[in-house]
Amino acid sequence: MSEIYDIGYRHYDGPRLGRGHTTRALTVHSLRGVFGLGRPARSKLVPFSLAAIMVLPAIVSIAIMALMRRAGMSYSGYAVIMQAVVAIFLAAQAPTVVAPDLRFRVLPLYLSRPVTITEYVGAKVVAMTVALYALLAVPLTVMFAGELLIDLPGPPRTKEYVGAMLTGLLLAVLLAAFGLAIASLTPRRGLGVASVIALYLLASASVPIMYSTLLSAGNDAAARWAWLLNPFWLVDAVQVWVFGTTPNSEGGYPGGPVSFVIVVLLIAAAVAALALRYRKAASR
Amino acid sequence: MHILDTEGLTKRFPTVTALDGLTVTTGPGVTGLVGANGAGKSTLIKILLGLLPPTAGGARVLGLDVTTRGADIRRLVGYMPEHECLPPDVSATELVVHLARMSGLPRTAARERAADVLRHVGLAEERYRPIGGYSTGMKQRVKLAQALVHDPKLILLDEPTNGLDPRGRDEMLALIRRIGAEFGISVLVTSHLLGELERVCDHVIVIDAGRLLRSSAIGEFTQTTRSVTVEVDEGTQALADRLVELGHGVAPHGRMLLVEVSGPDTLDAIRDATADLGLCLIRLERGRQRIEDVFREAAGV
Numbered sequence: 001m002s003e004i005y006d007i008g009y010r011h012y013d014g015p016r017l018g019r020g021h022t023t024r025a026l027t028v029h030s031l032r033g034v035f036g037l038g039r040p041a042r043s044k045l046v047p048f049s050l051a052a053i054m055v056l057p058a059i060v061s062i063a064i065m066a067l068m069r070r071a072g073m074s075y076s077g078y079a080v081i082m083q084a085v086v087a088i089f090l091a092a093q094a095p096t097v098v099a100p101d102l103r104f105r106v107l108p109l110y111l112s113r114p115v116t117i118t119e120y121v122g123a124k125v126v127a128m129t130v131a132l133y134a135l136l137a138v139p140l141t142v143m144f145a146g147e148l149l150i151d152l153p154g155p156p157r158t159k160e161y162v163g164a165m166l167t168g169l170l171l172a173v174l175l176a177a178f179g180l181a182i183a184s185l186t187p188r189r190g191l192g193v194a195s196v197i198a199l200y201l202l203a204s205a206s207v208p209i210m211y212s213t214l215l216s217a218g219n220d221a222a223a224r225w226a227w228l229l230n231p232f233w234l235v236d237a238v239q240v241w242v243f244g245t246t247p248n249s250e251g252g253y254p255g256g257p258v259s260f261v262i263v264v265l266l267i268a269a270a271v272a273a274l275a276l277r278y279r280k281a282a283s284r
Numbered sequence: 285m286h287i288l289d290t291e292g293l294t295k296r297f298p299t300v301t302a303l304d305g306l307t308v309t310t311g312p313g314v315t316g317l318v319g320a321n322g323a324g325k326s327t328l329i330k331i332l333l334g335l336l337p338p339t340a341g342g343a344r345v346l347g348l349d350v351t352t353r354g355a356d357i358r359r360l361v362g363y364m365p366e367h368e369c370l371p372p373d374v375s376a377t378e379l380v381v382h383l384a385r386m387s388g389l390p391r392t393a394a395r396e397r398a399a400d401v402l403r404h405v406g407l408a409e410e411r412y413r414p415i416g417g418y419s420t421g422m423k424q425r426v427k428l429a430q431a432l433v434h435d436p437k438l439i440l441l442d443e444p445t446n447g448l449d450p451r452g453r454d455e456m457l458a459l460i461r462r463i464g465a466e467f468g469i470s471v472l473v474t475s476h477l478l479g480e481l482e483r484v485c486d487h488v489i490v491i492d493a494g495r496l497l498r499s500s501a502i503g504e505f506t507q508t509t510r511s512v513t514v515e516v517d518e519g520t521q522a523l524a525d526r527l528v529e530l531g532h533g534v535a536p537h538g539r540m541l542l543v544e545v546s547g548p549d550t551l552d553a554i555r556d557a558t559a560d561l562g563l564c565l566i567r568l569e570r571g572r573q574r575i576e577d578v579f580r581e582a583a584g585v
């Protein structure tokens with residue numbers, strides 16, 4: 001080992017890049033982490049399998065359009081129909097973004113550099129958002145490309161596609177902020193996965209039950225509110241309000257901007273929880 | 285320019301005063317910060333990094349005010365935390381490259397610097413393996429490497445010898461000495477052991493319960509005796525014989541020799557004698573009283 005010490009120290013006088021660069025590098029690093037890139041093969045298995053499952057209905061739809069000359073799956077319903085896959089992806093991958101740095105106390109190594117806590121958390125949220133958005137936007141876009149190529153009778157469903165892409169982004173932000181907030185409160189990775197899944201199951205299983213209970217009690221208006229307890233139907237309600245699409249729930253949603261207001265409040269709450277969590281972690 | 289200076293620096297937590305009107309300055313080189321558990325060493329480092337606001341008083345690092353220029357300070361300074369801070373499932377190379385980029389280095393430069401710095405701290409092939417399998421000594425080296433990777437002007441090392449065995453401790457201290465002397469990077473290193481810092485520091489600050497006990501150059505701590513310690517790889521006896529032959533006062537001291545210094549030519553004689561005999565010179569340093577003894581005297585114990 002002694003020969004190792006014989007090389008003289010060289011100073012670095014090259015460029016030192018600014019904030020934008022470090023934040024972008026951290027975002028890309030975290031995004032690669034979500035998909036297990038640069039990690040052993042087994043880390044790629046879950047995210048890529050789920051991403052592949054997400055694309056399957058789009059491919060089936062293209063086949064239907066090509067062979068049966070009629071529209072396949074709707075763009076506006078894609079997220080709601082595939083919600084379980086998206087939720088599993090979020091539960092499985094959100095902890096990989098935030099848990100190790102908290103659990104192994106790596107944070108001080110970032111904060112002793114020109115990286116602020118806001119930039120750090122921002123990079124993580126952006127990375128998770130991009131990953132979730134890719135999960136939705138890729139199949140939607142594949143399906144839309146297929147529709148344009150096949151050239152069905154009648155105009156292409158461009159407005160519905162654009163609407164689904166925009167509400168998909170809103171859904172991705174909501175899920176990313178929420179998933180990361182929950183995962184950051186449970187620094188053990190397994191626990192993080194379990195809590196996100198448990199919360200999703202609660203939100204998805206209880207909603208139809210509440211809906212039908214309220215409906216049979218004759219309270220139709222209250223029943224429609226039940227859908228908003230699940231993030232996928234909540235964002236679908238925003239889509240119905242903004243783009244006038246057909247609701248993907250039984251009986252529709254409460255009208256007006258209320259669903260959008262709830263989404264914004266939930267995102268704000270999740271970001272605040274993240275900020276508090278990291279403020280505490282930083283002061284340790 | 286002062287590497288760091290504080291004035292009346294005070295930090296109060298709800299139940300304790302961690303720093304209490306601390307006023308110190310240090311210049312370039314290796315500075316030791318000594319104090320018992322809870323003396324306020326880590327608190328001082330966090331304030332110097334601009335991560336913790338002082339309650340009263342102020343501090344400057346490399347001439348930059350910690351309350352207003354924190355981000356600029358963190359660009360020029362490296363930090364090695366006292367606690368474990370390494371993710372187990374990435375390799376040392378991956379981690380250090382990533383952290384270099386977090387300090388603003390472009391991708392290629394980050395890779396080159398990481399490779400260089402890991403070599404300097406003595407991590408060879410193992411740097412490609414996941415950190416989870418490293419020994420404590422290797423982990424401490426990775427922590428040191430990430431503090432150095434962006435070529436800082438100053439590094440703040442919080443208890444770098446913590447948890448190391450005597451050999452690991454010696455190697456870490458030698459590395460710190462090299463960083464200060466050869467790399468030209470100033471060092472602030474904390475320890476609760478006064479004794480281990482005497483070999484590596486140019487300046488020592490002693491704090492207790494957040495108050496300054498003493499701050500002075502190492503020479504003032506130790507009374508330089510009129511002798512030097514010489515250590516050679518093999519042939520200690522041959523060297524002793526030769527020096528006695530030349531008329532120097534020589535006394536064996538364990539595996540080393542204590543040689544009385546009669547003038548500058550004594551050192552030349554030692555150098556020439558080792559060269560003539562073809563010996564490998566490991567150590568040639570002034571004999572010193574240990575810092576601990578000085579403190580024991582000062583404290584009247």
Ligand SMILES: Nc1ncnc2c1ncn2[C@@H]1O[C@H](COP(=O)(O)OP(=O)(O)OP(=O)(O)O)[C@@H](O)[C@H]1O
Pocket residue numbers: 283284297298300301302319320321322323324325326327328366476
């Ligand atoms: N965030 C905090 N909140 C409350 N008290 C704190 C906080 N950080 C440090 N302290 C207290 O301040 C005092 C100084 O702590 P500090 O960690 O600076 O000591 P230290 O010299 O680094 O000790 P050690 O050798 O154990 O690392 C201690 O009494 C400690 O309990």
Ligand SMILES: [Mg+2]
Pocket residue numbers: 325326327366442
């Ligand atoms: Mg400490």
